[in-house]
Amino acid sequence: MTAVTAFGQSVRLPRRATVLRTAPALLLVALAVAGPRLAPHAVDTPVTAPYAAPGGAAPLGGDQLGRDVLSRLLAGGRELVVTSLLVTFLVVAVAALLGAIAALRPAIGRIVERSADVLMLLPAVLGILLITLSWPGGGRFAVVAAAVAMGVPYAVRVVAGAAAPVAASGYVEAAAVGGERLWHLVVREVLPNLRATLLALFGLRFVAAVYVVATAGFLQVGPQPPAADWALMIRENGGGILLNPWAVLAPGIAVGVLAMSVNLAVSALVPESGRKAVTAL
Structure with a gap:
């Protein structure tokens, strides 16, 4: 009985902890995606006085035009979540391929790493402005391009460093000597052994993507008024933070x-066997 109990605890508790750590993210993402349907008022229609205090038809008060802060908060997260997830997938995918190739082909690796070093020196805000303002038409695609360009250099250095010992392992060298092509080595030999690193990197890059996308919205090079967007809400209502702090605090x-x-x-989903390999991230 004791052995069974000990075994049961060793299996169930980690699963329970994983559920508890992943549930808030799943709930928040689901709420952000479904938010526009849950908004009690139209996001562009005034329902109260400008910067009105919370109460009545506006539980979080009004913004600078008297629109319901709660409705705009519920409606303003979907684009941020979707864009950030898209950026994160692109950054991790590109970095995984480039990092694995850099580890397998040292000559290419030196070019990739030096290019990443140069791009990492570019300040984030300057990079966002350069890319989004030069992008034809601007908009959401420009923000995605800017966020990917700013995220790949750091990510590729991390993947290349993690892939180097894998590329030098005996089974990869044996596959290379056996005549396997580069893409086979990347997809079948190297990347499957970097699952823990890539998963941890996904979490870090999502955080960075959220802040880059939010910064673009704050600079008004992404969504434009009167769109409901968390970053735009912070920018638009900064002048009235003393009148209705929730107009700024809630989206922040x-x-x-x-x-x-x-x-x-994401950190809770990293396999236990691979957590030591990602502590340096």
């Missing part, structure tokens, strides 16, 4: 909680 807290909860959830 939402951005921070989203980033932290997703990163916590």
Whole structure:
């Protein structure tokens, strides 16, 4: 009985902890995606006085035009979540391929790493402005391109460092000597052994993507008024923070909680055997 109990605890408790750590992220992402349907008022229709205090038809008060802060908060997270997830998938995918190739082909690796070093020196805000303002038409695709360009250099250095010992292992060298092509080595030999690193990197890059996308919205090079967007809400209502603090605090807290909860959830999904390999991230 004791052995069974000990065994049961060793299996169930980690699963329960994983569920508890992933549940907030899943709930928040689901709420952000479904938020526009849950908004009690139209996001562009005034329902109260400008910067009105919470109460009545506006539980979180009104913004600078008297629109319901709660409705705009519920409707303003979907684009941020979807864009950040898209950026994160692209960054991790590109970095995984480039990092694995860099580890397998040292000559290419030196070019990739030096290019990454140069791009990492570019300040994030300057990079966002350069890319989004030069992109034809601007908009969401420009923000995605800017976020990917700013995220890949760091990510590729991390993947290349993690892939180097894998590329030097005996089974990879044997496959290379056996005549396997580069893409086979990358996809079948190297990347499957970097699952823990890539998963942890996904969490970190999602946090970075959220802040890059939010920064673009704050700079008004992404979504434009009167769109409901958390970053735009912070920018638009900064002047009235003393009148109705929730118009600024609510979207700010939402951005921070989203980033932290997703990163916590991803870290909980990293396999136990691979956590020592990602502590340097």
